[in-house]
Amino acid sequence: MTTKTSKKPETKLGLDFTTDWAYAPAPEDTKHIKLEKQYDLFIDGKFVKPNSKKYFDTVNPATEQKIAEVADADEKDVDKAVKAARKAFAKWSKTSPKERGKYIYRIARLMQERAREFAVVETMDGGKSIRESRDIDVPLAANHFFYNAGWADKLEYAFPNRNPQPLGVAGQIIPWNFPLLMAAWKIAPALATGNTVVLKPAETTPLTALKLAEVLRDSGLPDGVVNIVTGAGRTGAAIVNHPDVNKVAFTGSTDVGKLIQKSIAGTDKKLTLELGGKAANIIFEDAPLDQAVEGIINGIFFNQGHVCCAGSRLFVQESVADIVIRKLKDRMESLIVGDPMDKNTDIGAINSKEQLLKIQEYIKIGKNEGAELYQSSCSIPGKGYFCRPTLFLNASQSHRIVQEEIFGPVLAVQTFRTIEEVIEKANNIPYGLSAGVWTDKGSKIFNLTTKMRAGVVWANTYNKFDPTSPFGGYKESGFGREGGLHGLLPYVKF
Amino acid sequence: MERLEVLKTYKIYIGGQFPRTESGRFYPLKNKKGDVIANICLSSRKDFRNAVVAARGAFGGWNSRAAFNRSQILYRIAEMLEGRKDQFIAELVTQGLNTKAAQEEVSLSVDRLVYYAGWCDKYQAILSSVNPVASSHFNFSVPEPTGVVAIIAPEESSLLGLVTAIAPVIAGGNTCIVLASESKPLCAVTFAEVLNTSDLPGGVVNILTGNSAELHSHFSSHMDVNALIYYRNNKAEIKTIKENASLNVKRIFVYDQLALASDKAQSPYMIYDLQEIKTTWHPIENIGSAKAGY
Numbered sequence: 005m006t007t008k009t010s011k012k013p014e015t016k017l018g019l020d021f022t023t024d025w026a027y028a029p030a031p032e033d034t035k036h037i038k039l040e041k042q043y044d045l046f047i048d049g050k051f052v053k054p055n056s057k058k059y060f061d062t063v064n065p066a067t068e069q070k071i072a073e074v075a076d077a078d079e080k081d082v083d084k085a086v087k088a089a090r091k092a093f094a095k096w097s098k099t100s101p102k103e104r105g106k107y108i109y110r111i112a113r114l115m116q117e118r119a120r121e122f123a124v125v126e127t128m129d130g131g132k133s134i135r136e137s138r139d140i141d142v143p144l145a146a147n148h149f150f151y152n153a154g155w156a157d158k159l160e161y162a163f164p165n166r167n168p169q170p171l172g173v174a175g176q177i178i179p180w181n182f183p184l185l186m187a188a189w190k191i192a193p194a195l196a197t198g199n200t201v202v203l204k205p206a207e208t209t210p211l212t213a214l215k216l217a218e219v220l221r222d223s224g225l226p227d228g229v230v231n232i233v234t235g236a237g238r239t240g241a242a243i244v245n246h247p248d249v250n251k252v253a254f255t256g257s258t259d260v261g262k263l264i265q266k267s268i269a270g271t272d273k274k275l276t277l278e279l280g281g282k283a284a285n286i287i288f289e290d291a292p293l294d295q296a297v298e299g300i301i302n303g304i305f306f307n308q309g310h311v312c313c314a315g316s317r318l319f320v321q322e323s324v325a326d327i328v329i330r331k332l333k334d335r336m337e338s339l340i341v342g343d344p345m346d347k348n349t350d351i352g353a354i355n356s357k358e359q360l361l362k363i364q365e366y367i368k369i370g371k372n373e374g375a376e377l378y379q380s381s382c383s384i385p386g387k388g389y390f391c392r393p394t395l396f397l398n399a400s401q402s403h404r405i406v407q408e409e410i411f412g413p414v415l416a417v418q419t420f421r422t423i424e425e426v427i428e429k430a431n432n433i434p435y436g437l438s439a440g441v442w443t444d445k446g447s448k449i450f451n452l453t454t455k456m457r458a459g460v461v462w463a464n465t466y467n468k469f470d471p472t473s474p475f476g477g478y479k480e481s482g483f484g485r486e487g488g489l490h491g492l493l494p495y496v497k498f
Numbered sequence: 499m500e501r502l503e504v505l506k507t508y509k510i511y512i513g514g515q516f517p518r519t520e521s522g523r524f525y526p527l528k529n530k531k532g533d534v535i536a537n538i539c540l541s542s543r544k545d546f547r548n549a550v551v552a553a554r555g556a557f558g559g560w561n562s563r564a565a566f567n568r569s570q571i572l573y574r575i576a577e578m579l580e581g582r583k584d585q586f587i588a589e590l591v592t593q594g595l596n597t598k599a600a601q602e603e604v605s606l607s608v609d610r611l612v613y614y615a616g617w618c619d620k621y622q623a624i625l626s627s628v629n630p631v632a633s634s635h636f637n638f639s640v641p642e643p644t645g646v647v648a649i650i651a652p653e654e655s656s657l658l659g660l661v662t663a664i665a666p667v668i669a670g671g672n673t674c675i676v677l678a679s680e681s682k683p684l685c686a687v688t689f690a691e692v693l694n695t696s697d698l699p700g701g702v703v704n705i706l707t708g709n710s711a712e713l714h715s716h717f718s719s720h721m722d723v724n725a726l727i728y729y730r731n732n733k734a735e736i737k738t739i740k741e742n743a744s745l746n747v748k749r750i751f752v753y754d755q756l757a758l759a760s761d762k763a764q765s766p767y768m769i770y771d772l773q774e775i776k777t778t779w780h781p782i783e784n785i786g787s788a789k790a791g792y
Contacts, residue, residue, distance in 0.1 A: 147632070164624065166767070262744040269740030277747065434746065453778045463780045470631035474639050478774045479724065480747045489627050490639060490775045498767070 027340065030347040032134045037124050043074045043210070045081055045234065046217035048088035049227030055080040060236075062210055065131035066344050066353035066388040074210045077233040082202065082242035085231035089173040089200040090248055092228030097170045097198040099226075105156030107225050108195050112149035114219045115188075119143065122212055124345070126184055129211040131353030131389070132307050133344045144469060145188035148487070151471035152192035155492060159197065162489055168496035170198035171274055172250030175243035177264075178213075179256045180206035180355050181310040181411075187213050189486045190253055191230055192471075197495040199251065200229050202243055207236040208356045241267070249273060253494065255312075258409070258435070258480050276484025276494040278312065278476055280409040281437030284430035285315030285466065286420075286452065289323045291442035295464065297331045300415070303440055303466040305339060305393055308351055309413040310359070312481075313438035315466055317406060318395075318417045319426050325419045329397065336380045336393045343385065351413060354389040363391050363412035370396045370405040375416065401429055409435070423451070431457045436478030440466045459485070508683070510539045510707055511690035513552030514700015519708075520544050527683065535592060538683050541708035543716045546648075546675060549704035550722055553646045553673040556701030561643050561671040569618035572669060575696040576611035579604070582692060586657055589684040593656055606759060607661040613764050614665035621670065621766045625773060634782045641773035643671035644749060645724035648717040650710055652729040656682035658758050660689060663729055664703055666768040672725075675704045677717065683707040710735060718742035718750075725749035725772055729756065 042059060044051040054075035061070045119142045126137040159168045174194045178186035183205055194201050205213035217232045233239060244252050244264050251274045254264050258279040265275060285303045287296045303315025320328045344352030354360040371377055375396035384390035391413055399406050399416040406416045420426040430439060439456040441449055441463045453461040459477045462468060474488040484494040509516045521542035526534045583604050590600035622641060629637040647667050652659030656679055667674045678686030690705045710730065718726055718739040728739055731754035743750045751771050756763050
């Protein structure tokens with residue numbers, strides 16, 4: 005690649021995009037993938053037809069083509085799944101912790117063996133780039149099982165002076181942005197602590213969870229320990245409101261999280277919520293700017309911006325704002341948007357038509373609010389749901405594009421002068437999931453990371469995840485942690 | 499002529515001040531014989547809102563105090579309470595306890611404060627972790643206080659219940675607004691005087707007297723309250739509190755089965771309830787092939 009001075013005024017001193025930058029297509033092979041035409045519910049160790057006999061389509065958002073149809077679980081199906089989980093709990097919770105751990109290790113290994121299949125199906129069903137599903141989602145999902153497996157027979161070390169006991173049946177509802185990874189985050193600690201599970205994947209991305217059901221079955225995990233029911237909001241509500249569920253774990257929007265918190269108010273169900281975010285990504289003038297720009301890009305465009313901890317609010321110190329924004333625009337120009345199955349693709353398809361419409365609505369709102377729109381000039385495929393990488397300059401604290409979670413590749417940019425100012429602005433929001441800080445000065449990093457009211461703070465990096473690292477929010481971003489030592493607590497009682 | 503006793507006016511405690519309730523309302527507190535002992539403030543929603551403003555204002559300062567300093571202040575509260583033992587015992591007796599039970603309650607309360615004074619600079623080590631992530635990053639998790647905490651204290655206990663409810667919350671760097679026992683409110687007001695002479699910054703603990711049936715919905719629906727702890731067992735109130743909590747995703751903890759006099763009523767896990775775990779990542783630069791292998 006060569007770089008030349010551009011003639012375009014807005015990328016002055018930047019990169020020249022008028023030359024031929026095209027990459028040769030590098031499509032991931034999909035022929036080895038075996039998919040059924042129709043998927044049933046995984047209850048008590050078997051795939052069973054739904055009571056309603058109804059199925060809904062799951063669509064590839066990059067092609068708008070139907071991939072398969074999936075069972076729509078109603079209250080009766082959920083009741084069957086909860087009963088299976090309750091029956092299995094009696095034995096599973098008494099299974100020796102060492103053996104319990106070995107089942108979970110086995111699940112991790114089976115996932116690793118089928119990793120490429122999982123990655124391809126994840127990309128087909130959800131639209132994320134194959135590079136991300138192959139290198140991040142799937143390996144991390146397997147690692148979560150591997151990590152938690154080892155806790156099963158060591159729980160007394162996790163809670164000093166206590167004797168942790170499982171809660172019972174855990175009802176788990178997960179979102180569409182990291183379908184397999186979220187299933188792993190939820191199922192692995194629940195099993196390690198001796199609970200049984202009824203899990204509902206999101207209605208737009210059910211396939212990898214159903215593939216996971218095959219793995220669970222093949223692993224020899226006793227029937228009913230994990231049950232996977234597919235469906236939309238009604239199915240989720242049936243899980244949340246089922247009287248024999250002891251624990252509800254939800255990842256998704258703050259609005260739905262609040263509804264769930266309210267609807268179980270009259271019960272003793274334990275709850276963890278991992279909800280929305282609107283993270284501040286803060287760039288100081290003494291930051292390594294090129295690395296910071298990579299961090300901004302990764303912060304907001306990773307997974308099409310469908311990330312609860314996305315760095316969707318950029319704060320740049322005024323003295324370096326011009327150069328950072330110029331570099332950012334240049335970098336946005338070089339992002340490859342398109343076929344998620346292509347190994348060169350940076351930004352894949354928006355998960356659903358509904359979500360694309362929501363993002364487009366926010367882009368309209370941002371323009372109407374008076375922020376200055378900038379989009380990459382890339383072409384996007386004619387078919388499928390795609391959105392150009394987008395940023396809004398001169399956004400202000402009161403703008404809806406600054407206050408509300410967009411969940412797409414849209415970045416709101418603000419500038420600041422002093423540390424006090426940026427701390428105030430970064431925290432002045434109902435969310436508190438994550439934050440990013442970029443500076444070369446160690447004491448400044450610790451000053452900022454201490455003062456951010458957020459559960460995960462990345463300093464000179466962004467959007468990193470690991471099974472050993474607790475994840476979760478402050479304030480309206482939810483409560484409870486997932487991952488690490490702290491991720492066990494929501495699944496035990498003393 | 500026999501000396502006329504000077505009676506005490508029982509007021510509430512907000513932001514380090516002792517105002518009367520802004521509502522001007524009161525309820526009479528009677529002893530077993532039915533004589534009025536005192537007129538107690540019947541706190542209002544507005545009092546609560548004022549107290550939240552005070553608690554929010556105090557949070558940043560209290561939270562950033564050195565843990566060691568918080569520890570010394572909690573210990574100081576214990577010292578002050580010990581020094582005024584007789585007054586508390588007398589109040590407990592006035593409110594219906596026998597002398598022995600009253601002495602025990604005060605001693606337990608002092609000891610509980612000392613217990614949590616000790617935890618102030620130790621729970622962090624117990625609840626933190628360094629996480630061995632697979633990538634080249636230094637990654638650690640530490641507890642930080644949740645923020646402003648509303649507390650509806652036990653009804654059956656005048657002093658020990660109050661101390662049990664407050665101590666883990668402020669030991670962990672939170673600030674709070676406490677609704678004292680309605681039927682046994684005297685010690686709460688006197689305990690506020692102890693707090694006020696213990697170097698505890700104003701606004702860290704705010705104490706209201708009044709009626710839970712009236713106030714629980716306001717305690718739980720306020721948008722600038724981060725958590726609520728409920729020490730009573732009124733099922734309808736618990737439901738309302740949990741429902742209202744969803745307005746701003748409040749953390750709710752219900753301790754309706756706590757045996758206050760038992761050691762089980764105190765633990766670092768009660769501090770943990772009001773902590774958020776923050777995880778911080780930073781890259782580790784791996785330069786060349788140098789290893790620290792010698």
